[in-house]
């Protein structure tokens with residue numbers, strides 16, 4: 664399996680570079696391979712041209728001509744997973760990496776007529792000067808995760824993990840104190856990168872609730888699904904909100920997508936039936952499914968269920 668590493672730090676004399684090297688050692692010791700874009704070493708151009716802006720903002724499908732973007736697209740589509748390693752700068756990635764997203768996550772590749780493959784996993788390893796308590800208390804970690812998971816990786820990676828190496832400012836004692844344990848953690852994240860994938864996708868004995876639904880859907884955040892799995896057979900009972908009692912049964916395919924039929928009685932006493940196909944995604948160990956469903960009577964919709 665291959666991981667594409669996007670690394671961004673202006674200095675070789677940095678903790679982040681050490682994290683990168685430990686992670687890479689873990690990847691190769693785990694029997695996997697990697698390809699890397701070291702954005703500063705490549706002198707990656709972070710700002711977009713007017714031409715690209717016009718294509719990306721006005722959804723023009725004119726072909727790409729920028730060789731450096733095409734090379735990044737090729738690295739993404741020839742890898743199974745992607746990892747980003749960078750220091751937190753003002754609660755974001757360094758500008759060069761933000762610019763990488765602006766240019767590489769382009770129309771006709773990452774959105775629109777999408778050519779980008781679905782990554783098996785996306786991992787972020789970022790170093791931060793602040794302790795994690797501060798990043799959590801002020802909602803800073805939540806906003807970084809929201810941008811990365813909710814926007815940049817949305818529907819582009821099945822499994823997502825955000826790893827923070829906190830308290831690493833040069834002026835704090837914790838930098839030295841946590842140095843070795845942090846490098847060990849980065850090594851293990853690399854070594855076990857693909858190892859846990861099968862296990863996390865099982866739905867057996869997992870509970871879910873609907874966090875989004877189309878208007879004609881009936882399940883809601885008040886509905887709880889209790890899933891079971893034996894081999895590739897999956898089934899669940901669900902109830903709550905406007906669902907008095909519901910059952911579903913189907914299969915999980917080799918890509919962990921679910922295909923099932925459902926039937927339930929709603930609070931108006933009607934029995935409603937339909938079918939659903941859903942794609943899995945994992946956010947920091949929590950499973951969610953992006954569902955496309957269809958009532959037997961014809962109407963279609965989408966919903967998202969998330970592990971509780």
Ligand SMILES: Cc1cc2nc3c(=O)[nH]c(=O)nc-3n(C[C@H](O)[C@H](O)[C@H](O)COP(=O)(O)O)c2cc1C
Nearest residue numbers: 677678679750751752753754790791792793831832
């Ligand atoms: C311009 C700049 C902005 C920074 N902004 C933040 C920040 O918003 N939050 C934070 O926790 N650390 C911030 N830091 C600290 C870096 O994340 C810190 O330098 C890094 O994690 C330490 O590792 P290094 O030796 O690899 O640079 C910032 C550092 C710089 C230089």
